[in-house]
């Protein structure tokens with residue numbers, strides 16, 4: 001069994017929880033409250049800015065030019081491809097690009113992106129890849145599952161999201177990350193593999209927390225007057 005197959009098998013409950021979250025289900029049925037999606041889209045834009053930095057760190061840590069080049073391409077595709085989806089949705093909500101970039105991250109956005117950046121800065125290339133994998137892989141799988149729902153890809157508002165994340169282009173990026181993870185896991189000690197599992201589990205759980213935070217519009221607690 002490949003290492004990535006082992007990961008989703010070992011953590012199938014946590015992995016599948018991302019697919020069954022109400023945010024994802026309602027996105028697929030087209031019934032998701034647009035205010036929830038608006039909140040998600042702003043937070044996701046902020047998240048992707050830091051996620052793109054992970055690819056820059058990947059390029060720095062890569063051992064060969066092909067891997068370095070692919071990380072650079074992923075960085076560009078996140079900033080100019082994936083995030084253009086967010087800019088399109090933002091325009092429909094009447095949110096400017098400046099407003100998007102000046103928005104404040106929620107506790108979950110901050111925790112998730114900073115966790116990944118911490119792993120990427122401190123860890124090996126394999127650890128960095130384990131951190132970024134659930135993001136790329138779960139979105140592609142979710143995109144494909146939602147695309148199989150009749151009418152989801154043609155939905156007047158959410159269809160573009162479904163088409164983007166189920167696309168062959170997004171899939172090819174996700175596949176490259178999966179293959180890189182398998183390649184980097186080869187020959188690693190049990191202790192190193194356990195560390196990769198732990199990181200993959202953490203970011204799989206953060207994916208769930210991100211859906212949940214978006215569904216509930218969870219921001220920082222309001223300060224109350226104390227006596």
Ligand SMILES: Cc1ncc(CN)c(N)n1
Nearest residue numbers: 044047048135136139210
């Ligand atoms: C939180 C999150 N995770 C994953 C993806 C897909 N790149 C995303 N846009 N946002």
